[in-house]
Each structure stands twice: as structure tokens, then as C-alpha cells.
Amino acid sequence: MVDEGEVRRVAGLADIRIPDDELAAFTASFNRILEYFDILDTVGEGTVAEREIHTVLREDEPCPSLPREAILENAPAGEDGFVRAPRVM
Amino acid sequence: MEGPYNAYITRRQICGAGDGPLAGRTVAVKDNISTAGCETTCGSRILAGYIPPYDAHAVALVRASGAEINGKTNMDEFGMGTTTENSAFGPTLNPRGEGRVPGGSSGGSAAAVAGGLADLALGTDTGGSIRCPAAFCGIVGLKPTYGRVSRYGLVAYANSLETIGPMGRTVADVSALLRVIARPDPRDTTMRGRPYEHDPVREIEGRRIGVPAEFFGEGVDPRVATTVRAAIDRLASLGAEIVPVSMPSMRYALAAYYVTCTSEASSNLARYDGVRYGPGGQTARPWHDAFTDVRSAGFGPEVRRRIVLGTFALSAGYYGKYYGKAQAARAGVAADFARLFGEVDLLAGPTMPTVAFRLGELADPLSMYLADILTVPANLAGVPAISVPCGTVDGLPVGLQLMGRPFDDEGVVDVAAAYEGAAA
Numbered sequence: 001m002v003d004e005g006e007v008r009r010v011a012g013l014a015d016i017r018i019p020d021d022e023l024a025a026f027t028a029s030f031n032r033i034l035e036y037f038d039i040l041d042t043v044g045e046g047t048v049a050e051r052e053i054h055t056v057l058r059e060d061e062p063c064p065s066l067p068r069e070a071i072l073e074n075a076p077a078g079e080d081g082f083v084r085a086p087r088v089m
Numbered sequence: 090m091e092g093p094y095n096a097y098i099t100r101r102q103i104c105g106a107g108d109g110p111l112a113g114r115t116v117a118v119k120d121n122i123s124t125a126g127c128e129t130t131c132g133s134r135i136l137a138g139y140i141p142p143y144d145a146h147a148v149a150l151v152r153a154s155g156a157e158i159n160g161k162t163n164m165d166e167f168g169m170g171t172t173t174e175n176s177a178f179g180p181t182l183n184p185r186g187e188g189r190v191p192g193g194s195s196g197g198s199a200a201a202v203a204g205g206l207a208d209l210a211l212g213t214d215t216g217g218s219i220r221c222p223a224a225f226c227g228i229v230g231l232k233p234t235y236g237r238v239s240r241y242g243l244v245a246y247a248n249s250l251e252t253i254g255p256m257g258r259t260v261a262d263v264s265a266l267l268r269v270i271a272r273p274d275p276r277d278t279t280m281r282g283r284p285y286e287h288d289p290v291r292e293i294e295g296r297r298i299g300v301p302a303e304f305f306g307e308g309v310d311p312r313v314a315t316t317v318r319a320a321i322d323r324l325a326s327l328g329a330e331i332v333p334v335s336m337p338s339m340r341y342a343l344a345a346y347y348v349t350c351t352s353e354a355s356s357n358l359a360r361y362d363g364v365r366y367g368p369g370g371q372t373a374r375p376w377h378d379a380f381t382d383v384r385s386a387g388f389g390p391e392v393r394r395r396i397v398l399g400t401f402a403l404s405a406g407y408y409g410k411y412y413g414k415a416q417a418a419r420a421g422v423a424a425d426f427a428r429l430f431g432e433v434d435l436l437a438g439p440t441m442p443t444v445a446f447r448l449g450e451l452a453d454p455l456s457m458y459l460a461d462i463l464t465v466p467a468n469l470a471g472v473p474a475i476s477v478p479c480g481t482v483d484g485l486p487v488g489l490q491l492m493g494r495p496f497d498d499e500g501v502v503d504v505a506a507a508y509e510g511a512a513a
Binding site for chain 1: 367379396418
């Protein structure tokens with residue numbers, strides 16, 4: 001069982017705000033789902049089989065990309081060819 | 090609402106008809122697959138106004154196939170749902186049942202095909218999102234083997250589980266669309282370079298088909314079970330050998346699936362911060378506040394729930410209990426499939442435990458998750474799986490699910506085609 005404070009803390013890690021009037025219901029459904037996940041406790045330790053699929057990295061060489069303007073067209077705020085982001089300091 | 094079933098989010102010609110294998114056919118594309126120059130929302134407010142500067146590989150191939158792409162279809166937000174009710178653009182309706190959901194999350198694609206608005210459609214399947222709506226709407230839907238169709242340009246939700254796949258009114262149509270989209274693409278590093286060149290063959294004499302008891306267990310509507318067993322009997326009458334088998338990992342497959350997909354979602358959806366696309370935040374606010382404003386307003390309730398669940402499952406102190414265990418469980422599911430495919434060529438069972446739900450019927454999130462129990466195993470193991478219509482219960486369509494060995498999409502298509510031919 002996790003309490004409302006813990007749910008709110010974890011949501012905060014993901015930059016998600018849960019409004020006060022939704023917190024009790026959100027926490028209740030969260031706990032019902034976690035309770036269902038408890039079935040995983042019955043899985044033996046076992047070893048996780050290595051998957052046949054491996055990450056393939058290309059050579060680190062410059063290659064054509066999308067034009068800068070095409071990317072910036074979707075940005076809500078831009079300036080001098082850059083996207084504008086919220087302040088971090 | 091766009092059209093009679095709210096099947097489309099954007100309904101307009103994205104490319105005109107040309108020459109090629111799909112000349113004269115119309116194709117609808119799920120709205121989480123990038124279309125250059127055409128808004129791609131994933132059914133979410135957080136991508137409102139987003140216009141991809143490039144095509145998904147599958148879309149570029151469909152454009153080159155001579156087909157007309159006639160719009161972008163409605164879906165559960167980011168693919169998170171089993172009914173298409175979790176869309177910021179309102180629910181899609183099932184053309185085959187008044188007041189019923191079309192299934193999800195590719196419900197718009199299924200409704201477009203079932204309702205005659207498109208000949209074919211692209212869907213995506215992370216835990217059943219092609220097969221469930223195919224079953225509920227009475228059409229054919231194929232989740233290809235993981236690594237057979239490029240995910241380049243598919244907006245990511247749970248990378249290790251999801252794939253793009255074809256939907257249509259017949260097995261031949263689905264096979265023809267798979268031929269177009271299953272082409273090697275170096276931009277998806279999980280591609281295995283196994284193009285699909287097949288045409289359905291209806292000969293299944295001697296094929297061994299396993300029927301896992303767990304696919305007819307608790308929660309499966311007995312009338313759905315009876316309908317699907319009759320379909321399996323028909324496969325036997327066509328010369329297939331039916332073998333009762335067991336898949337014990339079904340006990341924990343659904344939990345393994347939901348821990349894995351929410352964990353991957355929490356990472357993938359971290360990119361939505363209002364800086365590069367979608368509605369922007371207040372750049373004068375401190376960044377966590379600005380991002381929290383954008384994300385809390387832009388994501389719907391189910392997406393918020395899955396992001397928080399995944400963040401929790403990956404967080405310090407809980408990782409071993411949830412994510413670590415889920416991966417061991419996932420390996421158990423893959424091992425079950427590998428063992429069974431040593432004994433039989435395919436596995437058969439119902440696609441969904443029930444027929445289409447009423448709109449609003451699955452209000453509780455956990456009961457919606459439980460509806461995915463029969464479709465998630467194929468995603469966990471990466472094997473191909475098709476849903477083909479096999480009758481009705483109370484006038485609503487039922488789907489027969491056939492699962493095959495990895496990269497035996499051809500075998501799955503052949504058995505589905507044989508069933509379809511015999512049932513017609």
C-alpha cells in the first residue's frame with residue numbers, strides 16, 4: 001500500500017500534478033493495480049534470457065538531417081534559430 | 090465528430106491514388122504514426138498542432154504503393170486503452186454494435202475499415218491494440234513479428250512491445266498491406282531484415298495447432314469460448330491437428346505486461362514538456378513548474394496514471410519488486426512460447442475474453458487492463474498474432490486469435506486464410 005503523499009511524491013518526479021480532488025481516487029486505483037502486480041512475487045528468480053535483438057549503433061559520422069527550420073516550426077517559442085525553454089536557474 | 094463513427098481525428102486526403110500494388114485502395118492511418126505535413130496527435134491534447142516534418146517508414150511505403158491515404162484515425166491517447174474512449178477527441182463508435190466501443194487502442198482504424206470508410210488501415214499493437222478492435226469490429230488485424238515492420242516514425246509508447254501492423258476486411262487484404270510495409274529499414278535498429286513477400290495459401294493439412302487451456306479460463310465469456318472452439322473444430326476439419334496444451338506463464342503475463350509498458354511509457358513520455366512541440370508553457374516560470382503545468386493540462390487521466398505507475402515501478406526501492414520481476418516473468422512467457430513451438434506450429438484461442446463492451450462499461454482501470462489478458466502474451470514474446478472474425482455472440486463479432494513462431498507471419502496468415510475461406 002502506498003499513501004497519498006507517496007503517490008504525490010512519485011507523480012512529482014514525473015512532473016505530473018494530481019489535483020487535490022482527484023488524489024484519493026487516484027491513490028485507490030493505484031493501490032488496486034499494485035495489489036494485482038503482487039502476483040509477480042510468485043515468479044521464480046530465474047535468469048532473464050538474453051534477447052536475440054541487439055542495439056546496433058551506426059558509425060559516428062555526419063549525415064544529412066532535417067532542416068533546422070522544419071524542426072523549429074513545431075516549437076511553441078523560438079528565438080534566433082533556437083527553441084526557447086523555461087529558465088533553469 | 091468526424092463522420093458517423095468518429096473514426097478519424099483528421100479526415101482528408103493525405104496522398105492521392107497512384108500506381109502500384111495498392112492502386113485504387115484507400116488506407117487510413119492511426120494517428121500515432123507520423124505523416125509529413127499532416128497533424129499527428131496520438132489522440133492527445135499535448136500534441137495538438139504537431140505537424141511531423143517526416144514520414145514514418147510504413148507511411149512512406151504506403152504512399153509509394155499507389156494507395157490513397159484518406160486520414161488519421163482516432164485512438165486511445167498514446168495507445169493507452171482497450172476501448173478508444175481515452176481519446177482527447179471523444180470516443181469512436183463501433184459500426185457493428187449500437188452503443189458499443191470499437192475496442193482499442195486502434196479503434197478508429199478498425200471502425201474506418203468496418204464502417205466502409207477505408208479499405209485498409211494501419212494500426213499499432215503494444216498489448217493487443219490491433220487485434221482487440223479487429224475482433225470487436227469483425228475485421229482482420231495482424232500484429233506482425235517484432236522486428237518485421239520498421240517503427241521509424243511511430244510515436245513511442247513502449248518500444249520493446251509495440252509494432253505497426255495491417256488491418257482489413259479480409260486476410261488477403263491484410264497480407265497485401267503487410268507486403269507493402271514489411272521492408273528493411275536501417276533507421277529502426279531492431280529490424281531484422283526479413284521482408285514479407287507472401288500471398289496467402291489456404292492449404293493447412295497436417296499443421297499442428299495448440300490450444301492452451303488458459304485461453305479458455307476464468308473471465309472468458311462461455312459463449313465466446315464456445316464460438317472459438319467451433320472455429321478451431323473447423324480448422325480440424327480442414328486437416329489441421331488440434332493439440333491441447335498448457336501455458337502456465339499466463340498467470341503472471343498481464344502483470345508483467347503492465348509493469349513493462351508503464352515503465353517504458355514513463356521514460357518515453359518524459360519528452361512532452363512544451364518546449365519543442367505541442368502547446369507551450371510559460372517560459373518565465375521555473376522549469377519544473379512550467380513542465381508540470383504543460384503535462385498536467387495536456388495528458389488525460391489514463392496517461393497520467395501510467396506515467397506515475399511506471400515512474401513508481403522504476404524508482405529506487407521498488408525496481409527489484411516490479412520491473413526486475415516483470416522481466417523475469419516476461420522471460421517465462423517467452424520460454425513457454427518457445428517450448429510450445431517445439432510441439433506445435435501455431436497456437437489458437439479467442440482474441441478477447443468477451444464481445445465489445447458498452448460505452449462507459451469499463452470505468453475501473455484494472456478491469457480494463459484485465460481485458461487484455463489474451464493479447465499481451467504475443468507482445469511479451471514478440472511473436473506474430475492475427476485476429477480473424479469467427480462468428481457472433483448476441484449479434485456482436487468474435488475474433489479467433491492465431492499466434493505463430495517468430496517470423497512465421499506467413500504461417501499465421503495461411504491458417505487465418507484457410508479458416509476464412511471455409512467459414513465463408
